[in-house]
Amino acid sequence: MERYKLIKEVGDGTFGNVWRAISKQTGEVVAIKKMKKKYYSWEECVNLREVKSLRKMNHPNIVKLKEVIRENDILYFVFEYMEFNLYQLMKDRVKLFCEADIRNLCFQVFQGLAYMHQRGYFHRDLKPENLLVTKDIIKIADFGLAREISSQPPYTEYVSTRWYRAPEVLLQSCIYSSKVDMWAMGAIMAELCNLRPLFPGVSEADEIYKICSVIGSPTNESWVDGHYLARDINYQFPQLAGVDLSALIPSASKDAINLIKALCSWDPSKRPTAVEALQHPFFQSYFYVPPSLRPRSSVARTPPSAGTRVLLDQQGVRRSSGALSNSKLTNNLSSQKLNASLSAGVQRKLDMVNEDANKSDKSLKTTKQAKYRPPAKNSPNSLNKGMTVHGVSGAAEKLENMTIGARRQSLGQPHPPGVNWISESGNFLIRPGQEIKSGRTYSRKVAG
Numbered sequence: 374m375e376r377y378k379l380i381k382e383v384g385d386g387t388f389g390n391v392w393r394a395i396s397k398q399t400g401e402v403v404a405i406k407k408m409k410k411k412y413y414s415w416e417e418c419v420n421l422r423e424v425k426s427l428r429k430m431n432h433p434n435i436v437k438l439k440e441v442i443r444e445n446d447i448l449y450f451v452f453e454y455m456e457f458n459l460y461q462l463m464k465d466r467v468k469l470f471c472e473a474d475i476r477n478l479c480f481q482v483f484q485g486l487a488y489m490h491q492r493g494y495f496h497r498d499l500k501p502e503n504l505l506v507t508k509d510i511i512k513i514a515d516f517g518l519a520r521e522i523s524s525q526p527p528y529t530e531y532v533s534t535r536w537y538r539a540p541e542v543l544l545q546s547c548i549y550s551s552k553v554d555m556w557a558m559g560a561i562m563a564e565l566c567n568l569r570p571l572f573p574g575v576s577e578a579d580e581i582y583k584i585c586s587v588i589g590s591p592t593n594e595s596w597v598d599g600h601y602l603a604r605d606i607n608y609q610f611p612q613l614a615g616v617d618l619s620a621l622i623p624s625a626s627k628d629a630i631n632l633i634k635a636l637c638s639w640d641p642s643k644r645p646t647a648v649e650a651l652q653h654p655f656f657q658s659y660f661y662v663p664p665s666l667r668p669r670s671s672v673a674r675t676p677p678s679a680g681t682r683v684l685l686d687q688q689g690v691r692r693s694s695g696a697l698s699n700s701k702l703t704n705n706l707s708s709q710k711l712n713a714s715l716s717a718g719v720q721r722k723l724d725m726v727n728e729d730a731n732k733s734d735k736s737l738k739t740t741k742q743a744k745y746r747p748p749a750k751n752s753p754n755s756l757n758k759g760m761t762v763h764g765v766s767g768a769a770e771k772l773e774n775m776t777i778g779a780r781r782q783s784l785g786q787p788h789p790p791g792v793n794w795i796s797e798s799g800n801f802l803i804r805p806g807q808e809i810k811s812g813r814t815y816s817r818k819v820a821g
């Protein structure tokens with residue numbers, strides 16, 4: 374470690390503290406993650422998921438692991454350094470991102486995901502804090518929970534950040550797939566559009582409630598397996614009609630809404646894969662120009678390995694004042710509010726405290742507006758912890774309250790039909806917007 378000079382702590386995660394550091398030999402700026410747990414042998418280290426999965430990945434939209442160092446039983450990961458995480462970019466922002474920026478960011482993340490999923494890994498903990506940005510490049514980081522797709526379920530130890538947690542995980546399915554990452558991306562994309570979380574549940578039960586209140590409760594048609602999962606844990610979905618997503622995210626285009634809806638489908642099998650998402654109409658008015666084909670001027674500011682896109686309207690017409698060129702996007706993303714975010718040194722620290730069923734219960738009863746606070750990364754089993762088949766424990770009671778409350782609040786409207794923009798032939802279909810009235814909206818802005 375004497376080869377590096379630690380400059381400043383830039384992140385405090387569940388498993389480690391991340392430092393900006395500089396290589397004394399090369400002057401290169403790196404990020405060093407110092408793991409909190411001690412490692413007494415190398416075997417222990419090389420078996421870590423973060424090491425096993427990251428070692429195999431080499432993609433411009435996946436943060437590069439440069440080196441692993443064990444010194445005095447302390448484990449250090451040396452990563453390429455990224456300036457911001459996506460949460461920092463959203464947190465202090467007043468003005469919404471233009472759709473071109475959102476498109477560019479999401480396109481890159483889907484590319485990283487497509488690469489990762491195709492190589493047999495899924496991330497399992499995608500959230501704005503794990504998406505790192507430098508200029509107009511975004512990369513997926515934190516592979517602490519990454520899982521090999523070929524690894525055998527049941528996945529019992531799964532924990533992920535609640536607001537981005539897929540319903541099958543909330544309902545304790547142990548055979549989830551890479552589609553959990555696609556759900557998270559739907560929630561992240563909506564958050565990018567609105568600068569506030571889409572499903573800011575204050576507990577696991579509230580998380581499901583929030584999902585139902587936004588996308589409507591699952592029906593047998595929209596997610597038959599979900600009903601089996603719910604039955605297995607003696608859980609009853611609240612009966613909610615959901616809201617018109619375009620009313621909830623007024624700034625988003627029809628295509629953006631359509632993609633978010635598809636990503637946030639109850640049924641994992643109805644969510645697009647990352648490759649399919651990249652072909653969605655949301656991305657289709659733009660096309661990807663590989664670095665090798667870019668005119669010199671547009672690549673000049675971008676390292677060749679960065680793999681960024683030059684976003685060009687097919688008609689050659691720029692549809693928004695937003696960034697279509699790399700340099701413009703850079704200005705939009707990094708020069709304005711972003712520096713302010715950085716100087717504020719904002720970090721959304723994960724709340725590791727397990728959910729307290731009573732607290733959750735209270736929050737459900739009072740239907741408090743959710744704060745833009747860190748969601749807990751909690752026990753995978755807390756939804757039915759201690760719950761018997763007949764469900765009279767605290768957790769069961771919590772769910773019962775939720776269900777009763779939900780029935781009372783039911784809008785009594787027909788459930789929106791499932792989102793289906795991929796036809797059987799694989800073509801994309803755009804569904805017209807839905808007419809269902811908005812239930813609740815978030816009154817709180819993203820704030821510290």
Ligand SMILES: Nc1ncnc2c1ncn2[C@@H]1O[C@H](COP(=O)(O)OP(=O)(O)OP(=O)(O)O)[C@@H](O)[C@H]1O
Pocket residue numbers: 383384385386387388389390391404406436452453454455456457458502503505514515516517723
């Ligand atoms: N390569 C990097 N460059 C710059 N900052 C980074 C880098 N990697 C991580 N960070 C910062 O540190 C924070 C925590 O990192 P990371 O998520 O890897 O830690 P963790 O302990 O696994 O966290 P989590 O609680 O999310 O599991 C990130 O949100 C980010 O702000």
